[in-house]
Amino acid sequence: QKEVEQNSGPLSVPEGAIASLNCTYSDRVSQSFFWYRQYSGKSPELIMSIYSNGDKEDGRFTAQLNKASQYVSLLIRDSQPSDSATYLCAVNIRSRMKTSYDKVIFGPGTSLSVIP
């Protein structure tokens, strides 16, 4: 099982709809979870972080975390064409080696297309 998994998409939603992006992870003791947005040809941009179970809202974005199910999601309300991008889920993976550091693992990303 890969450490962080996402559906590659593409996910297409009409303008104004809710886009739902999902991510699962394998490390039960992960504590930090992030969503990044990456436009084509650009570097990733942090849009949400979440550290405890439940929902966290920031504008049109809501991150949802369920540690028992090892699942984190991102909802985008009132989707706009400018939201069309690849969304990367990232999870802090605890190191099991004394000589190595904890590190953040990125999922492969879900491509979102918002249709006008």
Next chain:
Amino acid sequence: GAVVSQHPSRVICKSGTSVKIECRSLDFQATTMFWYRQFPKQSLMLMATSNEGSKATYEQGVEKDKFLINHASLTLSTLTVTSAHPEDSSFYICSAEGVYNEQFFGPGTRLTVL
């Protein structure tokens, strides 16, 4: 806040030359920085973790003698691609780690080796 710059944004070089890419955290100090490579339509690939004042930790399969990383201060990390070849052509992106493990990315450097 949390601005990371990268220089140059684009570089074209001849095969066999070395290229240095700079990554700077402009408004915060970063003990840890990361270097990624991304090929077109593919995922981010972590190359190495750079820690200020110590040797970088390279991911499996990344040649440390080819990709030299120096993190001499809390605001600057450099990646030098030595003896570059066409297969090294890629989008190189650095990031700096914040206090909650979040990463702030630089704008990336597009390297083309002829």
